[in-house]
Amino acid sequence: MVKTKVAVIGCGTIANSAHIPAYLANAEAEMKYFCDIRVERAQQAAEKYGCGEAIADYRMALADPEVEAVSICTPNHMHASIAIDAMRAGKHVLCEKPAARTYAEALEMQKVQHETGKVLNIGVVNRFNTAVNVIKNMIDGGELGELYHVYVSFRAHRSIPGLGGDFTTKAVAGGGALIDWGVHFLDIVMYCTGDPQPRTVTGQAYCKLGKELEQYTYMNMWAGPPKLNGTYDVDDFVTGMIRTEGPTITLNGAWAQNIGVEEMYIGFLGDQAGIRLQYGKDFKLYSAKHGALLEATPAFQSTDHFQNEIDSFLKCIKTGEKLPSHIDTVILSSKIIQGIYDSSERGAEIAFDQEEARQ
Amino acid sequence: MVKTKVAVIGCGTIANSAHIPAYLANAEAEMKYFCDIRVERAQQAAEKYGCGEAIADYRMALADPEVEAVSICTPNHMHASIAIDAMRAGKHVLCEKPAARTYAEALEMQKVQHETGKVLNIGVVNRFNTAVNVIKNMIDGGELGELYHVYVSFRAHRSIPGLGGDFTTKAVAGGGALIDWGVHFLDIVMYCTGDPQPRTVTGQAYCKLGKELEQYTYMNMWAGPPKLNGTYDVDDFVTGMIRTEGPTITLNGAWAQNIGVEEMYIGFLGDQAGIRLQYGKDFKLYSAKHGALLEATPAFQSTDHFQNEIDSFLKCIKTGEKLPSHIDTVILSSKIIQGIYDSSERGAEIAFDQEEARQ
Amino acid sequence: MVKTKVAVIGCGTIANSAHIPAYLANAEAEMKYFCDIRVERAQQAAEKYGCGEAIADYRMALADPEVEAVSICTPNHMHASIAIDAMRAGKHVLCEKPAARTYAEALEMQKVQHETGKVLNIGVVNRFNTAVNVIKNMIDGGELGELYHVYVSFRAHRSIPGLGGDFTTKAVAGGGALIDWGVHFLDIVMYCTGDPQPRTVTGQAYCKLGKELEQYTYMNMWAGPPKLNGTYDVDDFVTGMIRTEGPTITLNGAWAQNIGVEEMYIGFLGDQAGIRLQYGKDFKLYSAKHGALLEATPAFQSTDHFQNEIDSFLKCIKTGEKLPSHIDTVILSSKIIQGIYDSSERGAEIAFDQEEARQ
Amino acid sequence: MVKTKVAVIGCGTIANSAHIPAYLANAEAEMKYFCDIRVERAQQAAEKYGCGEAIADYRMALADPEVEAVSICTPNHMHASIAIDAMRAGKHVLCEKPAARTYAEALEMQKVQHETGKVLNIGVVNRFNTAVNVIKNMIDGGELGELYHVYVSFRAHRSIPGLGGDFTTKAVAGGGALIDWGVHFLDIVMYCTGDPQPRTVTGQAYCKLGKELEQYTYMNMWAGPPKLNGTYDVDDFVTGMIRTEGPTITLNGAWAQNIGVEEMYIGFLGDQAGIRLQYGKDFKLYSAKHGALLEATPAFQSTDHFQNEIDSFLKCIKTGEKLPSHIDTVILSSKIIQGIYDSSERGAEIAFDQEEARQ
DSSP: OOOEEEEEEOOSHHIIIIIHHHHHHOTTEEEEEEEOSSHHHHHHHHHHHTOSEEESOHHHHHHOTTEEEEEEOSOGGGHHHHHHHHHHTTOEEEEOSSSOSSHHHHHHHHHHHHHHOOOEEEOOGGGGOHHHHHHHHHHHTTTTSSEEEEEEEEEOSBOOSSTTSGGGOHHHHSOSHIIIIIHHHHHHHHHHTTOOOEEEEEEEEEOOTTTSGGGOOOSOOTTOOOOTTSOOOSOSEEEEEEEESSOEEEEEEESBOSOOOOEEEEEEEESSEEEEEETTSOEEEEEEETTEEEEEOOOOOOOOHHHHHHHHHHHHHHHOOOOTTBHHHHHHHHHHHHHHHHHHHHTSOEEOOHHHHHO | OOOEEEEEEOOSHHIIIIIHHHHHHOTTEEEEEEEOSSHHHHHHHHHHHTOSEEESOHHHHHHOTTEEEEEEOSOGGGHHHHHHHHHHTTOEEEEOSSSOSSHHHHHHHHHHHHHHOOOEEEOOGGGGOHHHHHHHHHHHTTTTSSEEEEEEEEEOSBOOSSTTSGGGOHHHHSOSHIIIIIHHHHHHHHHHTTOOOEEEEEEEEEOOTTSSGGGOOOSOOTTOOOOTTSOOOSOSEEEEEEEESSOEEEEEEESBOSOOOOEEEEEEEESSEEEEEETTSOEEEEEEETTEEEEEEEEOOOOOHHHHHHHHHHHHHHHOOOOTTBHHHHHHHHHHHHHHHHHHHHTSOEEOOHHHHHO | OOOEEEEEEOOSHHIIIIIHHHHHHOTTEEEEEEEOSSHHHHHHHHHHHTOSEEESOHHHHHHOTTEEEEEEOSOGGGHHHHHHHHHHTTOEEEEOSSSOSSHHHHHHHHHHHHHHOOOEEEOOGGGGOHHHHHHHHHHHTTTTSSEEEEEEEEEOSBOOSSTTSGGGOHHHHSOSHIIIIIHHHHHHHHHHTTOOOEEEEEEEEEOOTTSSGGGOOOSOOTTOOOOTTSOOOSOSEEEEEEEESSOEEEEEEESBOSOOOOEEEEEEEESSEEEEEETTSOEEEEEEETTEEEEEEEEOOOOOHHHHHHHHHHHHHHHOOOOTTBHHHHHHHHHHHHHHHHHHHHTSOEEOOHHHHHO | OOOEEEEEEOOSHHIIIIIHHHHHHOTTEEEEEEEOSSHHHHHHHHHHHTOSEEESOHHHHHHOTTEEEEEEOSOGGGHHHHHHHHHHTTOEEEEOSSSOSSHHHHHHHHHHHHHHOOOEEEOOGGGGOHHHHHHHHHHHTTTTSSEEEEEEEEEOSBOOSSTTSGGGOHHHHSOSHIIIIIHHHHHHHHHHTTOOOEEEEEEEEEOOTTSSGGGOOOSOOTTOOOOTTSOOOSOSEEEEEEEESSOEEEEEEESBOSOOOOEEEEEEEESSEEEEEETTSOEEEEEEETTEEEEEOOOOOOOOHHHHHHHHHHHHHHHOOOOTTBHHHHHHHHHHHHHHHHHHHHTSOEEOOHHHHHO
């Protein structure tokens, strides 16, 4: 068996906690390059995992004809250009979420995917999560009846990541709570409801609690520590409503808000049953049958969704199967997120031309 | 001292639990008429309270020159016509919420109020609630800093009232969960945020869980029992987003939904502090000061908000004071609710002409 | 970078649990000497930490020109003489609390500090505690309005340390519950209220429950085991009242008392708000605003106060910054504690000459 | 049997809830006069109890030779003059606590008692309370060993009575929390410890939370409602320390303070055992015996202390027995309370001349 040789570009948290271990655990893959512009991070990885070559310039990996697949784990602003370069160099690409900073960048990536025919999957890892797939199966199987609305909450009290750094700098990340957390929640909704075309999008995004960097009070910080002389110009609160060909969707999300309650859930409302998924955890199914109201707690075997994602990526390279994480599917949530940001600036709802949407 | 003579029109639950006892407890009021088209309900009231005259036709009360004030406690479809007749007959009016079935009806009521100069207050009783006023004082006093968003949840698992009756018949009630519950939540938001003009309204209302009357499963029913041969054509779920001159507002409301959790709250988000009000109960204040996150539980003296409402109504008749429950103020939530219903039908956001809005 | 070489004098509990680990965790410090007259304790430390030299005579460390800083962790009766020797030998000093056995000794230490210009900080570690600093910030920020009284309780049921040993021998420790526990509580009060000059001090100290060593009943003993043939001539209960330029202060403290309740708290009373600090734990803020009484529970990031203390000591050696733990500040609580003991002997209040106090 | 004819002067709360019912329940007493300058209160009492004569001027009762005993239940500023008039008119007197507004007034009362030989008891009702007497018996019986200190807490969050009225007006009441609540707590301490002579008194009284009457926030008010245009010039917080021939005593008391905890207790510290009495409730006895720490909860038959007080008063008139509530005993707490107020004004401790004290 010839192993698929892989380059991981960007050796930060997501690479080390998810992509690299999953490639190493897959018998058909071989880590060939660890790449990071801060080359010491690449070297640390090579040392730690005892394999591969540390490089600073991803073009070295793209120039190597042995490399078949790349994972892009850089900050968001590099997603589009590296993915495009990689596909044009003949590589298959798994690019972390969000696809890109903007819908325009994502469309460009999609265009090159179509031109080159290489795989371009986005790291919407929840599509490989067991609980999410059980929910999708229930909805597809008609368990919920007509699914008319989904409400989404990704609201934390204090959870701004790396204040002042890449996460909170619009030129790097493209946005804040919506593009970083909302993308996951929205993607679960899209996946479970059959990736419906959006019709209208309205929303408002606020940059409030981190704006005065020194005055931001918190208990702990992921992706920290803070850079108090850095930039904070992204949304820490966002609200929005989306009409689709399927259900309507509303969302309220906060990296930070002055409400000391963490509410991370998705509520799927069907006329026969409903589901409340606690993000990253379990879910409950509510129905009414035979005159009784039922609250059901499902149990199932879980598998590691990152491993599933990588395994599926490696497999689809060989089989040509189009995964649910393909750019053609994920492009829709890029469009919606862009719509919310645009609507927020205009102070008005955006209606998509349905004809164009279906092209 | 000459007592203010009062007629209560409509002798159902709200009259018996709130209006009549409050008039009786006010030393300056005297109950003269109990009116109900089902005259036996009027007679029961007259007997029970040992005073007043039972009548079936409210025009008898309006024709009595001694009557100064009327409370309208009928189903919604009678609000406008009785209020208009009463004002034209020279009576001061306290009309239960919602003002009317539609914005058009409410505007007609307002017009007649302006013509006659009589008092026309709407039963937005939360404006006389202690907790709500403490919150308003905190917001007015700058405690929350800039208030940028309010999210509203009035979601119950199973709480459709009087299935098949007045409450669930659009021609009578004008709507369902939004006009019956949402009006209270929205009114609290408007009151606490200074009754800001709405700029855009978008929303979607769904008539789902009660549609097949016999299949509606529930544990108990207020305003019941169900009439299984009755009408059910109102919203049991509603979602919406409103942009105003002040904060944005999002709401998700359900008389019934297939999620077995009751979430009745309003979250006020300010950049300095936030408040989570549990509807009809207490609230918490969240802030950050001196490097600490603070969660504060306020305690205060509560008074009966219905009594306050009636006392204030009787007093303003004499003093001419314009109460916060005046039709001129409450008309705004009528406009917003109408906007949500209209937007739901069109499948698109409605933008109000701001010039017109300020007239 | 040249590391600051440190000698720790006295290798008992406080050295091993706080000073030494904090020096080791500071990249700019290097442990050079572990000193203890019971040299085996010094040797154990050197072995355990794998660095430094074990010595029995602290003068060896003082004679080493490389040593820049010393921590004094001995029993109280050695504080003054070692600190004075160290400063005269050109060393910077961090001396555990209390500064000394008596005010006279503390004044002598201060005098030598002024002569030599070396750092002399006292181990009033709560000044480096996060909760305490949040409280100080709140008070300084005017959150409490006028702060008029502080009541202090450090009352335990049975907590005499090392009965019969150094802690309970006046010639060694200078006192009991007041000088050992009270010093911490009083220091928090002084720090948070701006280190106000005392005007009058009255108090009474009692040596009761441990007096008959064999009859002292207890559940467990810190700094034990008891030496039943040892000395017990210090206060196990103390009460006092202090008038200052700021608030009045009352205290009731017990290493042991026949009341089976542990009450370790400080209550700061302001006319706008109040704070109850549970010693070593969290605090609550009580206020009244907009007609409501508020009870707030603050959350904040805590850091290790011993580490902060050592870090600040090492840093101030380089920067010359005068810390809030400087002898010039801490001398005031020495004066107050002495005042309580003196007042107890005289059975009368002591009034300080304010002119003199301000010199 | 000839019944003792009684006049009750002042028909407010304490008369109606305690004195009058107790006289009525005593077979040897007969209510002859209800007196109140607001004569309608006297008339209400006469009607309610179906006996006696309602009068507005207490001198009418004093002029009636049949009247043997009077209870003085007026506001504090009338205690001295009525008691003196009554004794001079040959009546025996039970005067509500505090004896008077000031020590000078109390001394005047005592002087007239000595001149006339009539009974003058003060309403220190806790001396007739079962729990308090059990404690006194335990202390007298040596159960606690040497009693060296008593700490007293009468601290409430919000409990100012009748804001702006008699209770909060110094010219009427003589003081606030100390004279109204403290008098009871201090009296219990004095009684249980054998009414020891005070040697020194220091204290500080603060008039803070009610000072701006309109800004005082509270949940409910006893002796209310507030008079917002009234007077508030008394202490709502007081602290003090007393040295006596017996134990030292410290107290912290608050009608109102910005600490949301109610702490109403007395802690008696003995070297063999201690007692914590929850005011108006039960107590616990803490001791150590046979190597064990013991926490004991005593149970005993309780009787009504007000009834005991009245019964004892009526009986001592006949027997000539000198009760523990005699002015000669209670004068000491008047002296102490005056001492605290005087010390507060001077900002210094007051030392009593012991020789004089013993005269």
